[in-house]
Amino acid sequence: xxxxxxxxxxxxxxxxxxxxxxxxxxxxxxxxxxxxxxxxxxxxxxxxxxxxxxxxxxxxxxxxxxxxxxxxxxxxxxxxxxxxxxxxxxxxxxxxxxxx
Numbered sequence: 001x002x003x004x005x006x007x008x009x010x011x012x013x014x015x016x017x018x019x020x021x022x023x024x025x026x027x028x029x030x031x032x033x034x035x036x037x038x039x040x041x042x043x044x045x046x047x048x049x050x051x052x053x054x055x056x057x058x059x060x061x062x063x064x065x066x067x068x069x070x071x072x073x074x075x076x077x078x079x080x081x082x083x084x085x086x087x088x089x090x091x092x093x094x095x096x097x098x099x100x
Contacts (some may be wrong), residue, residue, distance in 0.1 A: 015083060
């Protein structure tokens with residue numbers, strides 16, 4: 001975070017935790033959606049004709065949107081993780097330039 005002095009302070013642990021939380025959130029979302037699909041299984045057998053077709057179309061859109069969201073969240077988590085690695089590497093280089 002940038003303070004009033006223009007300095008940037010980074011918590012390496014915080015970045016690592018955030019990346020882990022994003023990954024855990026993606027896994028939790030997927031588990032909930034799988035459970036929802038299982039919960040709907042008894043009802044799907046009763047839907048025929050237009051109702052069944054409408055559900056399948058809606059589910060296909062929903063599944064695609066979820067896959068897109070999962071990809072975006074996974075990429076965001078990876079970007080946070082990569083940022084932490086970059087900050088850590090820069091910190092090490094800076095410390096070594098001062099003999100530390």
